[in-house]
Amino acid sequence: MVFARLQAGLKRTRNRIQHAMRRLSGDRSTADTLDALEEVLYTADVGPISAELLTQAEAELKAGRLARPGEMEGWLRERLLQTIQGPDAGDPLPLAQQAPTVVLVVGVNGAGKTTSIAKLVKWLQDRKLQVLVAAADTYRAAAVEQLTIWCERLGADLIKSQHGADPAAVAHDGVEAALARGADVLVVDTAGRLHTQKNLMAELEKIARVLGRKLDGAPHHTLLVLDATTGQNAIQQARLFGQRVPLSGVILSKLDGTAKGGAVISVGREIGLPVSFVGLGESLDDFAVFQPAEFVDALFDPVDHATAP
Ligand SMILES: Nc1nc2c(ncn2[C@@H]2O[C@H](COP(=O)(O)OP(=O)(O)OP(=O)(O)O)[C@@H](O)[C@H]2O)c(=O)[nH]1
Numbered sequence: 026m027v028f029a030r031l032q033a034g035l036k037r038t039r040n041r042i043q044h045a046m047r048r049l050s051g052d053r054s055t056a057d058t059l060d061a062l063e064e065v066l067y068t069a070d071v072g073p074i075s076a077e078l079l080t081q082a083e084a085e086l087k088a089g090r091l092a093r094p095g096e097m098e099g100w101l102r103e104r105l106l107q108t109i110q111g112p113d114a115g116d117p118l119p120l121a122q123q124a125p126t127v128v129l130v131v132g133v134n135g136a137g138k139t140t141s142i143a144k145l146v147k148w149l150q151d152r153k154l155q156v157l158v159a160a161a162d163t164y165r166a167a168a169v170e171q172l173t174i175w176c177e178r179l180g181a182d183l184i185k186s187q188h189g190a191d192p193a194a195v196a197h198d199g200v201e202a203a204l205a206r207g208a209d210v211l212v213v214d215t216a217g218r219l220h221t222q223k224n225l226m227a228e229l230e231k232i233a234r235v236l237g238r239k240l241d242g243a244p245h246h247t248l249l250v251l252d253a254t255t256g257q258n259a260i261q262q263a264r265l266f267g268q269r270v271p272l273s274g275v276i277l278s279k280l281d282g283t284a285k286g287g288a289v290i291s292v293g294r295e296i297g298l299p300v301s302f303v304g305l306g307e308s309l310d311d312f313a314v315f316q317p318a319e320f321v322d323a324l325f326d327p328v329d330h331a332t333a334p
């Protein structure tokens with residue numbers, strides 16, 4: 026079921042890949058084939074690794090391999106699988122030895138943080154974990170309202186403060202409440218910010234610091250939400266946020282809204298950050314643990330020509 030959702034979400038990317046892939050089958054010169062492969066990689070916004078793949082493909086072709094229909098696709102799938110970084114041991118959110126596990130969620134404005142948090146809370150609740158949420162985005166009254174509505178729907182407790190309060194204080198109260206109530210996981214929402222907003226970036230550091238002071242090892246996970254539609258700019262965002270707070274993984278949101286789903290491939294590769302979860306729509310269930318093999322299948326299946334096993 027999750028796979029079907031992933032497939033539906035990646036429809037636009039897949040359609041474009043398959044269109045370009047059609048040019049790869051049949052009798053073609055090496056130059057033609059490389060040209061078509063370049064189009065596939067560009068189409069899916071695979072990013073910096075494309076050049077490397079093209080060089081490798083050229084070497085293969087010159088050695089007389091990958092010339093038969095379908096072979097190139099099989100090879101490409103294999104290479105992408107080796108490149109894409111999913112969660113370690115398939116577990117996107119290992120729990121701390123002692124509860125609560127604190128998850129800090131960060132990202133630029135509108136990336137999908139709050140929506141992803143709602144989905145994440147549901148995902149945790151489905152695993153029978155008791156989840157508490159802290160609304161450390163205190164800049165806009167609407168931000169707290171949005172989270173309040175989600176938490177009411179989810180039956181999750183929310184720690185919030187008045188509009189304009191110190192976000193680090195809310196984070197602090199969140200840990201205190203999580204400890205007092207015996208929550209398994211505390212998820213902290215933060216305001217969207219750009220790396221150029223020095224005060225806001227410093228505030229993020231403060232939130233992380235306060236969490237760590239209140240609870241050893243917190244935040245145990247800092248997840249960066251990246252909007253998949255931003256394409257390769259996602260790499261730069263990951264780099265800049267990572268300079269401020271140690272990141273543990275990525276939630277790649279809005280994969281359903283992009284024809285450039287390949288950005289996920291380069292984030293892991295360029296930043297060394299695993300993609301932990303993907304967002305595939307606006308509802309609570311449009312969320313999945315990121316699994317590289319599924320992702321590659323969803324990019325290429327169904328195919329209209331034979332693929333190498
Ligand atoms: N299609 C689609 N839309 C999404 C997804 N995730 C979030 N959105 C939408 O993106 C918009 C922004 O989402 P938010 O969760 O409010 O983003 P945010 O990062 O919390 O925004 P700020 O708090 O303002 O920085 C909303 O309209 C969401 O419904 C997704 O996976 N797919």
Ligand SMILES: [Mg+2]
Binds near residue numbers: 140162217
């Ligand atoms: Mg938000």
